[in-house]
Amino acid sequence: MPQELGPLARELSLSYYEDALPAHDRFHANRVRDVAIRLANECENNVDRDVLSAAAWLHDIGRPRERVGKIGNHDEWGTAEAAALLADEGVPTDHIAAIKHCIRTHSIRSSSPEPETIEAKLLFDADKLDAAGARGLIRMACIVGERSGRAGEKYAVIDDSTASGMASPDSPDVSLLREWAEERLNRLYTSPGRRLGESRRRFMDEFFTQFTGEIGVAGEK
Incomplete structure (x- = not known):
């Protein structure tokens, strides 16, 4: 990878939050990232903090588009968009798959799949705690x-x-x-x-x- 995954995801995500309203802007993404890492540090399980950090930065990149009706589901759109961005940067496929699962399962919507990995569960919790x-x-x-x-x-x-x-x-x-x-x-x-x-x-x-x-x-x- 050309650089650490967390900072790379931050860099890739910021332009998507330019038109965001306060509830789902880059500051929300940053808070979720910080809380997710805090929870990981208190967790007994082994946690891939690179995956967790990257997923936190990218989890709401579809929110501004969903808000104005350009897309129907920010989870699904954001999952695909994040995967494409990371693939273009040469991120390994196993890391991309892990991040995709985190993003796809972070929502509280009844239609969202259940988070299965510890990273996905930590992202879900950090997002809800915000x-x-x-x-x-x-x-x-x-x-x-x-x-x-x-x-x-x-x-x-x-x-x-x-x-x-x-x-x-x-x-x-x-x-x-x-x-x-x-x-x-x-x-x-x-x-x-x-x-x-x-x-x-x-x-x-x-x-x-x-x-x-x-x-x-x-x-x-």
């Missing part, structure tokens, strides 16, 4: 904003409608963010991922307690 905790809640709110902006669609409101004393809107309220985060934390595969997930779950419990306390003057201290 939807929990402080940064994760902000990221999920960005996704709500993305969806709300589509053709004027009303997607969510900030207040907890059950506590505000107002009529429930047709759209979901802020509890949607917690539901999304909980769904992802409940799907984690690895022991290091679950440990970090519990830490982020505790933060979210505190956050939503504070959030509820800020509804109305009487609730604040």
